[in-house]
Amino acid sequence: MGSSSQNQDALIVASKVTKSFRDRNVLHGIELSIHQGQVVTLIGPNGAGKTTLVRILLGLLTADSGSVTHREGLRIGYMPQRVSIEHTLPITVRRFLQLANPVKPIEIDETLQKLNIVQLQHQQLVGISGGELQRVLLARALLRNPHLLVLDEPAQGVDLGGQAELYQLIGNIRSERGCGILMISHDLHLVMAATDEVVCLNHHVCCHGKPEQVSNDPAFLDLFGANVSPSLAVYTHSHNHEHDLTGDVKESGLD
């Protein structure tokens, strides 16, 4: 996506990324770039390769082919999906945040306040609720003062009321810090409004664009069903192919 001149100031650029596990082709021909101040949301069905793509972008996993380029000196804050804390490890929220290196105490206080979790700081990490843990993880990611914030299903385990609040918070972070944000999300209706670019992934990039474009895209409707569309009505797709039941692209299309 985007011309090479646009990509020069990109935080991160993926080009022709392909990955397979054993015989299973998980990702192929992925093109993606994220710019400063841009919120990019990755959507797609379960098993579409979203987390795999994120892990490749982060450098936690190596692509079989293609390239991932980080802007020089890029600092990433990462909030992983489903963190389970070892029960035998006693650690308070504050001590956990201190592990984000290097960090000043004053920054921890500020971040705790911003995310409204000051009252949690002396509690044990294993004792807090799922929603609280998500905020603590977000705090840890923010303490890095990241150029790029990567969030893998940030609202997981958060109750419905908390979800809207969390996305509001993420929106605020972008406007205050001007960092780029890449997130994976299932909460289509909540995410769309706060997103600049939606990338619809199903082993390849099915479609991408502004939310209002993508949500009308036939490929998007194929993936998520037409019934989600009215509630979204913000994303317009522009597809030139169809998927079969396994998610593979049908050969018959005008590819």
Place this chain on the structure above:
Amino acid sequence: MIDSFAQLLSADFFLLALLAGLSLSLVAGPLGSFIVWRRMSYFGDTLAHSALLGIAIGLITDSSPQLSIIISCLLLAALLTVLDRKPSISTDTLLGILAHSTLAIGVVVLALTDSIRVNLEAYLFGALLTINTTDLVWVLGVVVLVGFTLHRFWNDLLSTTVHAEIARIEGVNVDRLNLILILLIALTIAVSMKIVGVLLITSLLIIPPAAARRLADTPERMALLASLIGAASILIGLIGAFYLDAPVGPTIVVCATLVFLVIFFAPVGQKD
């Protein structure tokens, strides 16, 4: 003969044993905590069992027993790291195979070398009271090295233990730290052979931290408490073994287990 407590406390063999045991518990607390947090106790067992093979090889080649144990532990640690990357067999099974095959080979090799008279029991269950100054120097050297390394990498090791991927994104060299931790465990096990023996070494590493868990609210406090519980077990175990005329290594482990049980079933305390 020793017939008073004061005489026992001033006897050379007792002081050497006590000094070796107490200095070892200094690093066994934090190191054992990492083993508990990372669920590596079976890994520790495997390293310990392989130490017997190291002893056998050391005796055959007539080289320093400490050195041959250290080398065999390090080799096994390296082998495990390499094999663990192959997903064809589960780590659990792999550890089980290596733990018992190296122990068995060690016993067989020791039995076959009939020119050398070996007290197998001393290696399996420890012989703390036969510790000499050379042994003590090895223990002190390893304690200083392990202690220094743990202190130097403490935050990064902790970060890696809590969440390896977050640590990696934050620029921590996770692979290097994992290797360092394995080497530290191998070194510590190698020099603690004489204290509790190959079959019981891991218990000295994991029981004190497990006991400390309930009383601690930070990782540092858990490590420190584990060291204190380990030191107390060694002191009480040594004296107890003398009065009961029981083997020292097992008595120390029994003491540690009693402390664990008392803390575990104590009605009051912090909730966890």
